[in-house]
Amino acid sequence: MGRKAGSHSEITGPKVREAALRLIARHGFAAVSMRQIAAEVGIQAGALYNYTPDKQSLLFDLMRSHMEELLESRVTSAGGGSALERLEEFTRFHIRFHLPRGQQVFVSYMELRNLEPENFQEVERLRRLYEDELEGILRQGVEEGAFAVADTKITTLALIAMLTGISNWYREGGRLSVGRIEELYWAMVRNMVAVLPIEGAELPTSVLAARAS
Amino acid sequence: MGRKAGSHSEITGPKVREAALRLIARHGFAAVSMRQIAAEVGIQAGALYNYTPDKQSLLFDLMRSHMEELLESRVTSAGGGSALERLEEFTRFHIRFHLPRGQQVFVSYMELRNLEPENFQEVERLRRLYEDELEGILRQGVEEGAFAVADTKITTLALIAMLTGISNWYREGGRLSVGRIEELYWAMVRNMVAVLPIEGAELPTSVLAARAS
Numbered sequence: 211m212g213r214k215a216g217s218h219s220e221i222t223g224p225k226v227r228e229a230a231l232r233l234i235a236r237h238g239f240a241a242v243s244m245r246q247i248a249a250e251v252g253i254q255a256g257a258l259y260n261y262t263p264d265k266q267s268l269l270f271d272l273m274r275s276h277m278e279e280l281l282e283s284r285v286t287s288a289g290g291g292s293a294l295e296r297l298e299e300f301t302r303f304h305i306r307f308h309l310p311r312g313q314q315v316f317v318s319y320m321e322l323r324n325l326e327p328e329n330f331q332e333v334e335r336l337r338r339l340y341e342d343e344l345e346g347i348l349r350q351g352v353e354e355g356a357f358a359v360a361d362t363k364i365t366t367l368a369l370i371a372m373l374t375g376i377s378n379w380y381r382e383g384g385r386l387s388v389g390r391i392e393e394l395y396w397a398m399v400r401n402m403v404a405v406l407p408i409e410g411a412e413l414p415t416s417v418l419a420a421r422a423s
Numbered sequence: 424m425g426r427k428a429g430s431h432s433e434i435t436g437p438k439v440r441e442a443a444l445r446l447i448a449r450h451g452f453a454a455v456s457m458r459q460i461a462a463e464v465g466i467q468a469g470a471l472y473n474y475t476p477d478k479q480s481l482l483f484d485l486m487r488s489h490m491e492e493l494l495e496s497r498v499t500s501a502g503g504g505s506a507l508e509r510l511e512e513f514t515r516f517h518i519r520f521h522l523p524r525g526q527q528v529f530v531s532y533m534e535l536r537n538l539e540p541e542n543f544q545e546v547e548r549l550r551r552l553y554e555d556e557l558e559g560i561l562r563q564g565v566e567e568g569a570f571a572v573a574d575t576k577i578t579t580l581a582l583i584a585m586l587t588g589i590s591n592w593y594r595e596g597g598r599l600s601v602g603r604i605e606e607l608y609w610a611m612v613r614n615m616v617a618v619l620p621i622e623g624a625e626l627p628t629s630v631l632a633a634r635a636s
């Protein structure tokens with residue numbers, strides 16, 4: 211992870227990341243210097259290099275660890291079940307994971323352009339792993355006859371954009387609780403992939419049963 | 424618009440905007456200097472001040488003109504019709520307007536943080552005008568019994584995030600044509616707001632007719 215072992219780094223590491231995240235979200239990667247980050251942490255600029263070799267490594271560490279945390283949290287909560295159950299679980303997980311991480315979401319999107327090619331590829335690889343999981347759920351739903359999805363890749367991207375977009379307007383203590391936001395978005399997601407009468411197919415009883423549950 | 428009248432500015436203005444947009448999208452507002460923008464246009468730094476008093480005005484001009492162009496294009500194409508027809512027209516318009524404007528979309532989202540309070544409020548006011556139009560369509564659909572939408576404000580934000588998110592992955596000459604993208608997204612939007620059998624209500628024949636058209 212680019213961190214050195216030892217108690218010093220164990221304490222400084224998270225502080226450096228928090229400071230870097232805060233400053234980059236506020237000013238943008240190109241406008242933030244290592245000196246500023248060190249000052250924000252309250253250490254000498256030289257001491258910062260004990261933690262990270264350069265600003266690029268710091269950015270990469272922030273973006274990679276965000277994706278890794280997402281994937282790890284997801285793995286522990288993943289399970290079997292119908293496509294509809296899995297989609298609901300994915301939707302609620304995605305919202306709960308991202309809502310308290312507005313700055314990470316912002317930096318992860320905005321600073322992709324500043325990753326060096328190798329680092330960019332790695333972050334993209336992790337992002338695709340996450341997308342693939344959602345696409346797998348959609349494929350399962352299509353196979354079960356539970357979902358009407360013309361292009362599982364595009365629906366994956368549409369759902370992730372829609373759900374991650376909550377971070378653009380969500381503020382703690384606002385009109386809606388996280389629970390209510392989950393309910394509203396899950397209703398929209400469910401509708402979006404649902405087999406409608408217009409599609410010309412009879413609704414299988416298994417689908418109706420799954421929807422009613 | 425912060426531009427001075429006269430043939431000189433008429434020519435330089437668009438070039439300055441294009442250069443500023445390109446540089447800000449690439450490096451971020453805080454990291455770009457007036458000197459760099461002037462060099463990108465191919466004029467002296469001093470000449471740039473004939474066009475704009477400062478960098479903040481330039482950013483505001485970029486973001487405001489993006490929103491104004493969006494609203495003006497929209498007004499000319501708006502019309503009557505059923506909520507379903509209006510929603511389809513809105514969806515296709517939104518996609519066609521934003522797809523060729525990836526840099527504007529990126530800068531408009533990313534650099535909100537760098538607008539001074541007064542300028543931020545004005546850009547937010549324009550953004551809300553656009554959102555209100557979509558929300559009005561959703562309200563009309565609920566009143567017509569054509570849409571099942573629990574919270575028209577949240578569905579408005581969800582739809583806009585989903586549709587604008589296309590800019591994150593769309594590249595000219597990619598797998599899907601703009602026409603195909605419009606079809607896929609319109610199918611998802613229509614589904615998302617549709618009254619489903621699960622909602623417990625009988626589908627009015629007007630809804631079935633509208634869906635089949």
